[in-house]
Amino acid sequence: MKEPVILCVDDEDIVLESLEIELSEKFGEKYMVEIAQGADEALEIVREMLEEGRDITVIISDYIMPNVKGDELLKRVHQISPKTIKIMLTGQASMEGVTNAINEARLYRYIAKPWQKEDLALTIAEANRTFYQDKLLEEQNQKLSEQNEQLKELNNTLEQKVAERTQEIAKKNAELQKKNNNITASIRYAERIQSTMMPNFANIEADYLETFTFFKPKDIVSGDFYWYSQNVGEDRLLITAVDCTGHGVPGAFMSFIGMEQLAEITNIMQVREADQILNHLHQGVIDILKKEENTVRDGMDMALCIINKEQKTIDFAGAKNSLVYIQNGELHRIRGDKLPIGGTFLDQTTFTKHTIDVSSPTMCYLFTDGYQDQFGGPNGKKFMKSKFRELLLSIHQYPLDTQRQILSDTLRNWMSFPVKYGEKYRQIDDILVIGFQVGFDQ
Structure with a gap:
């Protein structure tokens, strides 16, 4: 069997050289790593490799290239080799470009420049595994099809x-x-x-902050999402946990709106205050969904924090959801406003900013209602808010990875009680808990 191929395409020699060295080092024993400086050369290599009977498992393409952009190249490669896994590598891809690649070339991943060596290797390894899983599935489907034909003849x-x-x-x-x-x-x-679209908290550049995320969607896609931004002023960091109306596909569409709006508000409009960010998001959701009175109230519940390193403070604003933080062994809760994003509550139209002093070590939690509303236990009841806060207080001194594991184990045990006939409780909503520990040098 001939070596399969990993193809890298970029118009910059230094990028191609880095990709070739890193991928050859990791996959060179089993895969041939090919490079191309543009679309024409890449398409020529694809045709040659296919004529030689080689599998082209992965193509990694830059987006901004002369003559033919990355999304158009991936589209052409998809027409020639539809089973090849396509990855876009760039720091400048537009939402339109990514969408085109997803719709017309079955884009597998989007990796931002500069990439992390380990993340790239893990992504390529997973892509190779996906390629051969799909190939095996196709072969199995072919066998099943043949068997079905035999059954038809017997029938x-x-x-x-x-x-x-x-x-x-x-x-x-x-x-x-x-x-x-x-x-x-x-x-x-x-x-x-x-x-x-959801960021990796591991990429946060803040030496005073540790984080964990416990994220458990009810379905394949989620109505809950988490997001952060370091574009809210010098030495300031935004972290938010958001619960969109519904779960599954409807909730996911709302999450796309939320993430896109948050990026526009912080990056383009350059809004810097927690309450003002929620105010703009609230109006943006209303405008996008063209809401009027007596219409269905699609929207979001959320908790948003902006950590100020210079002031050693956290600004909090919430839409129905709260911030829980623990200092000196004492648990505090700041309630969010009762107004949901995109919805209504009495005559309230704006959100409130709360500021807390975090000059001493502080453990903070943002969360949606999925955990506390989950049914289970010996009596088939909800977990409840008070029990959830007690759990957070009991674990807040553990390392963050341990906290996340305890949350997972506790939820699993809570749902493991039998409902009837041996069945166990099913998850009823998306679940999201973010924990972050702030520790400024004194």
């Missing part, structure tokens, strides 16, 4: 009525399976988009 020997009935059932099942596969595939793509 033809039975009475005509039975054969017609069997054929009718098989046809309907195939149609249902096809529809189900199409729906699942679309949702999987939405999951990829959502995971690409």
Whole structure:
């Protein structure tokens, strides 16, 4: 069997050299690493490799290139080699470019420059694994198809009525399976988009901050999302946990709106205050959904913090959701306003900013309502807010990885009590808990 190929495309020699060295070092024993300085050269290599009977498992392409951009190249490669996993590598890709690549080239991942060596290697390894899993699945489907044909031939020997009935059932099942596969595939793509848009807290550049995230969607995609930004002023960091109306696909669409609006408010409009960010987001959601009185109240509940390193403070604003923080062993809660993002509450139209002093070590928690509302336990009750706060207080001194594991184990045990006939409690909502510990040098 000939070596499979990993193809790297970029117009900058230094980028290609780095990719070739890193990928050859990691995958060179089993894979051929090819490089190309543009679309034409890349397409020529693709055709040559396919003619040689080689699998092209992954293509990594820059977005900004002369003549042909990365999304157009990936689209052309997809037409020639649709099974190849496509990855876009750039620091300047527009939302339109990423969307085009997803829709027309089945974009697998988007990696920002400069990349982390380990993250790149893990992504390529997962992409290679996905390629061969898909290939194996296709072969298995082909075998299943052949077996189905044999069964049809056997059924033809039975009475005509039975054969017609069997054929009718098989046809309907195939149609249902096809529809189900199409729906699942679309949702999987939405999951990829959502995971690409949500940031990795490990990339936060703040020596005074440690974080963990416990994120457990109810379905493939989630109506809960987390987000951070360091574009809110010098030595200031924004962290937020958001719960969009619904879960699954409807909630995910709302999360896309929320993340896009937050990026515009902080990066383009350069709004810097916690309450003003919520005010702008509130109006933005209303404008996007063109809401009027007596319409369905799609929107978001959220808790947002801005950490100020210079002042050693945290500014908090909330839409129905609260901030819980623990200082000197004592738990405090700041309630969010009762006005949801995009919704209404009495005559309230703006949000309130609260400021807390975090000059001493402080453990903070932002969360949605999924954890506390989960049914379980010996009596089939909700976990409840008070029990959840007691849990946070009991774990706040542990290392953050340990806190996350305790939250996971506690939830699993809570849901493991039998409902009936041996069944266990099912998750009823998306679950998100963010913990971050602020520790400024004295």
